[in-house]
Amino acid sequence: MNSKKYILSLDQGTTSSRAIIFDHHGTIKSLAQKEFRQIFPQPGWVEHDPDEIWSSQASVTAEVIAKAGISPREIASIGITNQRETTIVWDRYTGKPIFNAIVWQDRRTAEYCKKLSTEGKTEMIRKKTGLIIDAYFSATKIKWILENVEGARKKAENGDLCFGTVDSWLIWNFTHGKVHVTDATNASRTMLYNIITDEWDAELLELFDIPKSMLPEVKNSSGWFADTSGDTTGFNIPVTGVAGDQQAALFGQLCLEKGMAKNTYGTGCFLVMNSGSEPVFSDNQLLTTIGWKMDDKITYALEGSIFIGGAIIQWLRDELKIISSAAETEKLAADLKDNGGVYLVPALTGLGAPHWDQFARGTMFGLTRGTGTAHIVRAALESIAYQVHDVATAMMEDTGQTIGELRVDGGASSNNFLMQFQADILNARVTRPSILETTALGAAYFSGLASGFWKDTNALKEQWQADQTFDPGMEQKMKGELLKNWNKAVARSLDWIE
Ligand code: ADP
Numbered sequence: 001m002n003s004k005k006y007i008l009s010l011d012q013g014t015t016s017s018r019a020i021i022f023d024h025h026g027t028i029k030s031l032a033q034k035e036f037r038q039i040f041p042q043p044g045w046v047e048h049d050p051d052e053i054w055s056s057q058a059s060v061t062a063e064v065i066a067k068a069g070i071s072p073r074e075i076a077s078i079g080i081t082n083q084r085e086t087t088i089v090w091d092r093y094t095g096k097p098i099f100n101a102i103v104w105q106d107r108r109t110a111e112y113c114k115k116l117s118t119e120g121k122t123e124m125i126r127k128k129t130g131l132i133i134d135a136y137f138s139a140t141k142i143k144w145i146l147e148n149v150e151g152a153r154k155k156a157e158n159g160d161l162c163f164g165t166v167d168s169w170l171i172w173n174f175t176h177g178k179v180h181v182t183d184a185t186n187a188s189r190t191m192l193y194n195i196i197t198d199e200w201d202a203e204l205l206e207l208f209d210i211p212k213s214m215l216p217e218v219k220n221s222s223g224w225f226a227d228t229s230g231d232t233t234g235f236n237i238p239v240t241g242v243a244g245d246q247q248a249a250l251f252g253q254l255c256l257e258k259g260m261a262k263n264t265y266g267t268g269c270f271l272v273m274n275s276g277s278e279p280v281f282s283d284n285q286l287l288t289t290i291g292w293k294m295d296d297k298i299t300y301a302l303e304g305s306i307f308i309g310g311a312i313i314q315w316l317r318d319e320l321k322i323i324s325s326a327a328e329t330e331k332l333a334a335d336l337k338d339n340g341g342v343y344l345v346p347a348l349t350g351l352g353a354p355h356w357d358q359f360a361r362g363t364m365f366g367l368t369r370g371t372g373t374a375h376i377v378r379a380a381l382e383s384i385a386y387q388v389h390d391v392a393t394a395m396m397e398d399t400g401q402t403i404g405e406l407r408v409d410g411g412a413s414s415n416n417f418l419m420q421f422q423a424d425i426l427n428a429r430v431t432r433p434s435i436l437e438t439t440a441l442g443a444a445y446f447s448g449l450a451s452g453f454w455k456d457t458n459a460l461k462e463q464w465q466a467d468q469t470f471d472p473g474m475e476q477k478m479k480g481e482l483l484k485n486w487n488k489a490v491a492r493s494l495d496w497i498e
Helices: 050-068 110-118 122-129 138-148 152-157 166-174 202-208 245-252 311-320 326-334 373-399 416-426 438-450 457-463 476-493
Strands: 006-012 016-022 028-035 075-082 088-091 161-164 181-183 217-219 222-227 238-244 261-265 269-276 287-294 297-306 343-345 363-365 405-409 429-433 466-470
Touching: 006 050, 006 166, 006 438, 016 050, 016 438, 028 050, 050 088, 050 166, 075 166, 075 245, 075 438, 088 138, 088 166, 110 122, 110 138, 122 202, 138 152, 138 202, 152 161, 161 166, 166 181, 166 222, 166 238, 181 222, 181 238, 222 287, 222 438, 238 245, 238 438, 245 261, 245 269, 245 287, 245 297, 245 438, 261 373, 269 287, 269 373, 287 438, 297 373, 311 326, 311 373, 326 373, 326 416, 343 373, 343 476, 363 476, 373 416, 373 476, 405 416, 416 429, 416 466, 416 476, 438 457
Parallel strands: 006 075, 075 238, 181 217, 261 405, 405 429
Antiparallel strands: 006 016, 016 028, 088 161, 222 238, 261 269, 269 297, 287 297, 343 363, 429 466
């Protein structure tokens, strides 16, 4: 145990592969990152080359160990976290992918999904998987590959093909094709996994016409998956933690109790709440998903995503050109005494949860001759917080739990004005941790708990640190006024496109 000083965390994301080495205190020892190609064969289609996913991940793995100046023997175990839902199908015997990875963003199966909805499959799929029918999830992507790649269907029926999300693909390669596994969080995003019975679902496999032999074995998120082969990591290292990125972030934020929630303020926002040992099905079209599986017990989560979060700040910078950097928005907004009555609804691509209107479009209200750049900037920042408020409120309604504290990460969480406004409008404490790499940290935690690197979650709580907390301080009356106007603005943005 003493010679094992580090955990290696692999974070295979949508645009880059990253590797981070954490020490016993959860501090970053070194980090390596490599971008890879995004392939857009047609409008709405998004692919990755699975060999590039593997080679970029393998190269940052070697690089991060070299940068840290440590021996691979000092690494206790590996944790893997990954872009979710992205679908890879490969030949069991050659190990070669039969098609590019179809990325979660890819819309090629949208029409088929619409057909499933009109055929009345929505409730059945929701009850079993917790998901709404959408091209986002893996099932329809696998089906597309089997139907469109020559010879694929026959090979699948012969048992010659493997399907995996990116975690499965990485472990397959780290073991030279000896191990075909995934974890329960990744399985729960395929739309083939029954999150209640905790197994691949026969009725769904039949509906999508996918042979069971293609599927990986589903394991605990924290537990032994495989040992890497020595030539891939310099030494055989056990992989003992795997989880999809948002779930890993929830764990990395130590949202371990029912009702605890985290929000990531990136391009979009991802709000995820721990809903405890029972799944909660939303009345607001939030997703029900597996938060993690440990010691054969499932912790469920509710998830809501917001399409435009930090992206509205990019839009101010790159399209309106009224700011030159995202960072300057904090001072511009904070220097005003109030919002000047200006509200911006960032429905640039429609509105997601809980409004769900793909025909909504962005709008601004309350402009007067006194409105200046700073008011628009402030309205944009506030709009991020209002949207998070709306999803959080839907979650609280669905679960009957109050969110007393929101843990935050992602690029825009560095904005103190936004964080204070979030605390005020949500009437909850906002906590920003000192380590913002919560996704990689969560994978490290899953792994380190299973390998005995950390004794238990209490050990994690001891080392987890807040960088800053923001407590709500706004008067009820003021808050009510702001939300009333925001709701009025949202209502007027809906159903714009005909
Ligand atoms: P992603 O992982 O989605 O690429 P990041 O977590 O890197 O996103 O966050 C980047 C986003 O955060 C951008 O949309 C950017 O506009 C926004 N952002 C970054 N810094 C700030 C800031 N200080 N204030 C407001 N928004 C910010």
